[in-house]
Amino acid sequence: MSGVYFHIPFCRQLCHYCAFHKSISLQAKEDMLECLKLELKLRKDYLGDNSLTTIYFGGGTPSVYQANEIESLIEEVAKYFIIEPNAEITLEANPDDLTEKYLQELAKTRVNRLSVGIQSFHDEDLILMNRRHTGKEAFDAIRRAQAFGFDNISVDQIYGVPGLTMEKWKEKLELVFDLNVQHISSYHLMFDPNTIFTKKLEKGQLVEMDEEDSFEQFNYLIDVARKHGFVHYEISNFSKEGYISEHNSSYWKQKKYLGIGPSAHSYNLEQREWNIANNYKYITAIRNNESFSEKEDLSEYDRFNDFVLTSLRTYWGMDLELVRTDFGEKLYQHCILKTKKYLSSEHIRQEKNSIILNDKGVFVSNDIMSDFFWVEEE
Ligand SMILES: C[S@@+](CC[C@H](N)C(=O)[O-])C[C@H]1O[C@@H](n2cnc3c(N)ncnc32)[C@H](O)[C@@H]1O
Numbered sequence: 372m373s374g375v376y377f378h379i380p381f382c383r384q385l386c387h388y389c390a391f392h393k394s395i396s397l398q399a400k401e402d403m404l405e406c407l408k409l410e411l412k413l414r415k416d417y418l419g420d421n422s423l424t425t426i427y428f429g430g431g432t433p434s435v436y437q438a439n440e441i442e443s444l445i446e447e448v449a450k451y452f453i454i455e456p457n458a459e460i461t462l463e464a465n466p467d468d469l470t471e472k473y474l475q476e477l478a479k480t481r482v483n484r485l486s487v488g489i490q491s492f493h494d495e496d497l498i499l500m501n502r503r504h505t506g507k508e509a510f511d512a513i514r515r516a517q518a519f520g521f522d523n524i525s526v527d528q529i530y531g532v533p534g535l536t537m538e539k540w541k542e543k544l545e546l547v548f549d550l551n552v553q554h555i556s557s558y559h560l561m562f563d564p565n566t567i568f569t570k571k572l573e574k575g576q577l578v579e580m581d582e583e584d585s586f587e588q589f590n591y592l593i594d595v596a597r598k599h600g601f602v603h604y605e606i607s608n609f610s611k612e613g614y615i616s617e618h619n620s621s622y623w624k625q626k627k628y629l630g631i632g633p634s635a636h637s638y639n640l641e642q643r644e645w646n647i648a649n650n651y652k653y654i655t656a657i658r659n660n661e662s663f664s665e666k667e668d669l670s671e672y673d674r675f676n677d678f679v680l681t682s683l684r685t686y687w688g689m690d691l692e693l694v695r696t697d698f699g700e701k702l703y704q705h706c707i708l709k710t711k712k713y714l715s716s717e718h719i720r721q722e723k724n725s726i727i728l729n730d731k732g733v734f735v736s737n738d739i740m741s742d743f744f745w746v747e748e749e
């Protein structure tokens with residue numbers, strides 16, 4: 372059971388916090404569509420398995436393509452793979468693209484899950500982020516999608532944004548829960564290199580939120596999401612019963628996935644592969660049958676570190692017995708040592724064989740996971 376991911380590398384406007392690969396020139400849209408199909412054909416045997424449980428259109432902004440163009444990509448996938456009857460087929464969409472006309476067409480495709488970037492419902496935050504929509508437009512877009520029958524909707528939002536007071540955060544979450552969506556992804560704002568936000572931070576035009584304040588926002592979110600019946604199943608992800616994202620889960624269930632498009636990553640349990648993050652070079656390489664990706668073989672330690680990274684992120688945690696059977700006594704003993712340290716600091720708890728991050732641990736999860744990594748001596 373594997374997944375196919377399409378990276379759609381176009382956006383209509385650049386959000387000032389975002390470092391994902393994309394271009395705001397949509398000129399190459401047609402050429403790109405053709406090349407995505409060509410890459411799929413070229414790499415159809417990569418997974419060594421032709422049964423798919425997930426297809427994910429991410430970006431960038433997949434909704435720059437018309438619904439029939441998205442369906443033509445699904446059609447292409449169906450030529451080489453068996454798409455399982457209950458397969459989760461997700462489209463990341465920006466609220467400003469979800470017009471009545473677009474949704475009407477999209478409802479006719481096999482897309483059965485929408486992931487909509489609302490980020491905030493406050494217009495001053497959206498202006499700061501350079502989003503193309505207002506808070507009300509984002510809210511209405513979700514309502515419209517529901518009216519067109521989409522009943523598996525996820526919303527993306529960002530907290531820890533300069534100027535986001537606790538009062539505003541509470542108001543925003545109330546609106547999110549009013550929408551009655553099935554899934555929420557909530558990301559702490561990251562100051563990624565080469566973004567306008569980071570440049571502004573360096574010039575002193577933006578001030579990073581105090582860690583204590585963003586921790587309070589995160590804790591409030593965890594609390595209120597639980598009260599509304601959401602399971603906090605991964606650091607940034609919350610779902611209603613039965614709506615855990617299959618696509619997200621494939622990363623920590625160590626499922627194979629094939630990534631198509633510029634900057635897309637692929638994984639087949641033994642190797643990682645990543646495509647060139649440049650639209651022009653990608654199209655040229657695909658058309659001329661030249662190399663468009665790099666790959667690395669994964670060592671035993673790389674696989675262990677991946678296992679730490681993916682399992683500790685989830686509410687199922689990391690199974691220590693599995694560490695012993697899959698990675699041997701040395702790495703098991705290493706984990707036992709780290710486990711003692713974080714049990715005593717109450718960052719983790721132990722349930723049977725598994726260790727799971729507590730709320731306190733989730734907030735500093737990157738530090739804890741790095742500490743569990745096995746680093747080979749030079
Ligand atoms: C790849 S983006 C695609 C979403 C879609 N294009 C949109 O903007 O609506 C997925 C999500 O990543 C999150 N994201 C991107 N950059 C981020 C950053 N620097 N810090 C926190 N979250 C970020 C946003 O919430 C965004 O919706």
Ligand code: SF4
Nearest residue numbers: 382385386389430431
């Ligand atoms: S957040 Fe979405 S719309 Fe904004 S630049 Fe990133 S991918 Fe594009």
